Amino acid sequence: MNDRHDLRPEPSLEEVIQCVRDSSGDRKTAIDEHTRLEKDLGITGDDGSEPIEEAELRFGVSLFDEEGNAFGLKENEYLFTAEGLASAGLSTGYAAFPGRLSPT
Structure with a gap:
């Protein structure tokens, strides 16, 4: 059952941080909300799966669709690079919670 009473409240930025x-x-x-996971925090490659x-x-959310894709990434698109060169930011992750799931 997935009605409004079963949904958790939207997390605050402080909770996401x-x-x-x-x-x-x-x-x-x-x-802060502008922090980039790779460039600023050095979260790259497989380490990127841990915060997700x-x-x-x-927060009781799923960041993956039925096919196992996160953030609507297509084939050969990745949220994190092996060497930390992508620009995925904390605001991308923060936007992933109820009512806010969307890549930047």
Whole structure:
């Protein structure tokens, strides 16, 4: 059942930042809605799955569609690069929660 009463409240930016801190282990870097996961926090490659999985568990959302694609990425498109060259930002992840799922 998926009616309004079953939905969790939308997380605050502070909750999303704490989720990123917990999953990345980064306690020192200043993080705000403009922070880029790869460029600013160094989250790349497979390490990028950790904040996504943590967000899904913590906030009760799924960031993947029925086919297993996140953020509407197409074949050979990736959210994170192996060397940290993409521009996925915290605002991308923050936009992923109820009513806000959309890539930047």
